[in-house]
Amino acid sequence: MTTASGISQVAVDRFVAAERERFLSCNPKSVALAERARHSLYGGVPMHWMADWSTPVPLFVERAKGARFFDVDGHEYVDFCLGDTGTMFGHSPDPVARALAEQAGNGLTTMLPGEDAVVCGELLAQRFGLPYWQVTATATDSNRYVLRWARAITQRKTLLVFDGCYHGTVDDVMVRHRDGQTVHRSGLVGQAYDLTEHSRAIPFNDVEALEAALAQGDVCALLCEPAMTNIGMVLPDPGFMQKCRELTRKYGSLLIIDETHTISTDIGGCTRLWGLEPDFFVVGKPIAGGVPCGIFGCSAEMATAMTRARQRASEESHGHGHSGMGTTLSANALAMHCMRANLEQVMTQAAYDHMLPLAARLAEGFRQLIGKHELNWSVTELGARCEFQFCATPPRTGAEAEAAFHDELQMALHLYLINRGILITPFHNMTLCCPSTTAADVDRLIATLDQALTELLAIPGARE
Structure with a gap:
């Protein structure tokens, strides 16, 4: 079966299975903390939606600064989620x-x-x-x-x-x-x-x-x-x-x-x-x-x-x-x-002058990837944030945006990025650039997503 995103569910399932195994293998301390937490925290997290990310167990953070954070297993991440705007100007300015x-x-x-x-x-x-x-x-x-x-x-x-x-x-x-x-x-x-x-x-x-x-x-x-x-x-x-x-x-x-x-x-x-x-x-x-x-x-x-x-x-x-x-x-x-x-x-004009061009660079990178892989997707851009969406044209209503959701594909791509040190906003494909974000960070996200799509679409039957 091919989903509205143009990629078959079978391919998505095979793709995400390998990424889940990779996460569990590379994050033993997060796995251990998740097991420990389930005995004292409802759902194993201090707020239940923290368990709704794409990872098979919660990713536990040790510290964060600027556009980066480090997990308890010592991995460094470029953060394009930024607390879903809570740290829009970077962690701990x-x-x-x-x-x-x-x-x-x-x-x-x-x-x-x-x-x-x-x-x-x-x-x-x-x-x-x-x-x-x-x-x-x-x-x-x-x-x-x-x-x-x-x-x-x-x-x-x-x-x-x-x-x-x-x-x-x-x-x-x-x-x-x-x-x-x-x-x-x-x-x-x-x-x-x-x-x-x-x-x-x-x-x-x-x-x-x-x-x-x-x-x-x-x-x-x-x-x-x-x-x-x-x-x-x-x-x-x-x-x-x-x-x-x-x-x-x-x-x-x-x-x-x-x-x-x-x-x-x-x-x-x-x-x-x-x-x-x-x-x-x-x-x-x-x-x-x-x-x-x-x-x-x-x-x-x-x-x-x-x-x-x-x-x-x-x-x-x-x-x-x-x-x-x-x-x-x-x-x-x-x-x-x-x-x-x-x-x-x-929260200065200089901060915005840095953030906005980077977000525009990222949005253009998403558009080029969509064209390169011949996907019927689109990109929506607003200031320092942008999002790639699984629909041919940017949605005009909430119902249109929701109809373009493909939760399994979105979570599979997010997990692939996390496994390679990049975080974007969960539950949809939105990104945010902060004053500490660099052009190299943007290019890394584009290159890694390109790699993810290449691997996913190479799975037999991915476009059937």
Whole structure:
């Protein structure tokens, strides 16, 4: 049987079997740790999805720096995953490492602000163009809190998202679009109430569906990435994001832009690059250089509306209650000091000037490989990240991106790369370049993937 990727399942199975044997033979310490871990960690890992990589047992890391990490068996890897954007500017950047050491002896969390908070607010406003900011522990928290604000401000309950979106683990976004209806995301564990009552999912790049959803008059906000990145990369059609802004304003809904992944596009994100003018703006993962931290910004109009919403809630509760937002560790002193260092010294224009051309070089290398091996695949490129996808043309919707998935082939190629010291983002074929990535690293990834495809396609019946 030949899959949609153009490569037979039999060939993929033979290919991956040899790579699994190679991994187990070359990584005895990881194998031993995996056996030890299964007695104390659920699934043998501290978070269950860490067992979902392509390796037959988890790959245990010893240390990481810049664009590289080392496993417990002493192997060195070039890292194009970078913590799935969490370390977008490289592992342990020197300024952030110094900030960690500086703050370690000066208090980690106090529930009170310091000067770092003021400086960070000023830097964020300057960079992203929104005047007011709040700091959370993760982007999930930021999205959850912004959704509360949107519902309080508009006095509407329904959240609108795009099918295949990624906004962390906010309950309200765990929906998909199927046959014209909003349904629960498959595999959702322990969901106690019907998310479709107050969440609506529509296809990305579908202006007609967007207007129809907003025209119902019950949507508090459209929460979206300016380009989809988790279902496989999906870029907006020309003018689509501007249409999102136009239509949300027309129908009285707010626009929330989540740039937790797309911040790799530009120092001001797609928001500044494309002039998106959101009501709220969210970033998480990389904003503090890998230290857990999230932020959200808002316009002056939203800040005024937030104050009115708080006053209304206070009056309704007779002055007592809880906003439902904030955790004790939000905006802790350690995170604030690291975010300041990251914004001032790491997340710079010079960093982007280094990253973006390398990603373009990598994307072009992928295209040449696809042509060389006569594969009906495509490449999607956005700033410092790119992805090769098992479809002839880049997908326009989450459903199209998902239809191009071939999990077994993807995992086989990933395992081949890992066995030769290269890591790319799991679950799809996305790569990210950081300030420590070199042209030689990019060329090595291209050459190794070329070798993988050559070996795979040489298996008898691979193209049958």
